[in-house]
Amino acid sequence: MNSRTVYVSGIKEHDMANINTEFAGLKLKNPVMTAAGPTSRDGITLLNAAVGGVGGLVAKTVSVKPADVPRPNMAALKEGRVGSRRGILNAELWSELPVERWLQKEYAIALSSGLPLIASVGYTPEEVSKLGPKLEKAGVHAIEFSTHYVEGHAEIAKALKEVVEIPIFAKLSPKVDVADVAKSLEPHVDGIVGINTYGPCLRIDIETGKPMLGSDEGFGWMSGVALKPIAVRCIADIARAVKVPVIGVGGVASGKDVIEFSMVGASAVEVCTAAILEGNTVYGKIADETAEWLKDHGYDSLEDVRGKALRHMDGSAILTPPPSVDLEKCTLCGLCPKSCVYDAITVDKKNELFEIDKDLCQACGMCISVCPYHALYAD
Structure with a gap:
């Protein structure tokens, strides 16, 4: 039977794979959420984002005082359409809006979407314990607390947990263990x-000799696809250290990225940079691609792939030269020969020749990783 695709407000509704997800009592129609940042800056x-197909909402981080954000505060890692897709640097801080405005107006607007809404708050134990009850009273469904500028993570968590009944999530920096x-x-x-x-990271405008960002020393923090392998x-x-749900953030720009995060244990993902670069419809696009990948690979739901990669992280991913090739997939x-530093691969399209020299091949794996058709593989 052919799969049926129905469009509702521009977003695909799938009867193929189930991409619903649930964690900490929150039920999402798909695993794609906004992330705290400029693409979640107000109601x-x-x-x-909800119209664009997101499954859940995470609002921009609030604190006791609005942020004084430097300008400029965002810069692509490289100019041009292709270069900008590598990621961005930002000197963004928390919300420039007073928390009172969020409490009186912005959360209510977001809640009218009918989607689960997670507030983000920072930063010290005193600040989160003061703001937590107010956020809960405003009707948010959960609270994420940022640890980006502070230490004492457990103390912050304890302070917040003591004053609210709704679920809380800790957002970690990659600069800690x-x-x-x-x-x-x-x-x-x-x-x-x-x-x-x-970060901190730095990009210089070589035409002016000045930093691209207006922060102190011009430093910024990196996000986007360049961050994904770290994330x-x-x-x-x-995921291997704890039993509570884990949410992946960093470089999610496609359904394949969702699958990759799911395979290492993520229950959902958050997206910011892709939405900055592509607009609100990217959320639905990522969700659609996730469902389509699952269907194409014979899976019924995200649960079928969640954590799949963790059992293989034992040093067993060994390649004995040469890699195998599926000539039905190879175009x-x-x-692959362009990326082979050992000159082990010969491709002659005119004569329909593909050859790997076993003696020259060093089993580095680069050809497998660059093949867009998955024609090369390790036995």
């Missing part, structure tokens, strides 16, 4: 979010 922005910190937090939280941006490793470490595009 209307969050409503736009995430497994150890997650273990220390596990008794006090309902889930772990990882990771925040990485995936962190989620794998966290003789020539990408």
Whole structure:
């Protein structure tokens, strides 16, 4: 039977794979959420994300005082459409809006979407314990607390947990031992979010000789696809260390990224940079691609792949030269010989020739990783 695709408000509704997810009592129609940042900066922005197909909402971080954000505060890692897709640097802080405005207006607007809403709060134990009850009273369904600028993670978690009844999640920085910190937090939280941006980093405008960002010294923090390998490793470490749900953040831009995070144990993902670069429809696009990948690979739901990769993280992913090739999938595009530093691969499209020299091949694996058709593989 052919799969049926129905469009509702521009978003696909699937009868193929089940991409619903549930964690800490929150039920999401798909695993894609906003992340705290400029794409969740107020109620209307969050409503736009809902229209764009997001499964859950995470609002921009609030604190006791609004942030004084430097300008400029965002810069792509490289210019151009392709270059900008590598990721961005940002000198963003927490919300520029007073927390009172969030409590009186912005959360209510976001809640009108009907989607689960997670507030984000920072930063000290005193600040989160003061704001937590107010956020809960405003009707949010859970609270994420940021540890980006502070230490004492367990103390912050304890302070927040003591004053609210709704679930709380800790968002970790990649600059800590995430497994150890997650273990220390596990008794006090309902889930772990990882990771925040990485930095400080620096980009110089070579036309002017000046930093691209207006922060002190021009430093910023990196997000986007360049961050994803770090984020995936962190989620794998966290998922193996704790039993509470884990949410992946960092470089999610496609359904394949969702699958990768799920395979290392993530229950859901958060998206920011892709939405900055692509707009609100990217959320639904990522959700659609996730469902389609599952269907194409014979899976019924995300649960079928969750944690699948963790059991293979034991040093057993060994390649004996040469890799195998599926000539039915291979298009003789020539990408693999270009990436082979050992000159072991010969491709001649005119004569329909593909050859790997076993003696030259060093089993480095690069050809497998660059093949867009998955024609090369390890036995």
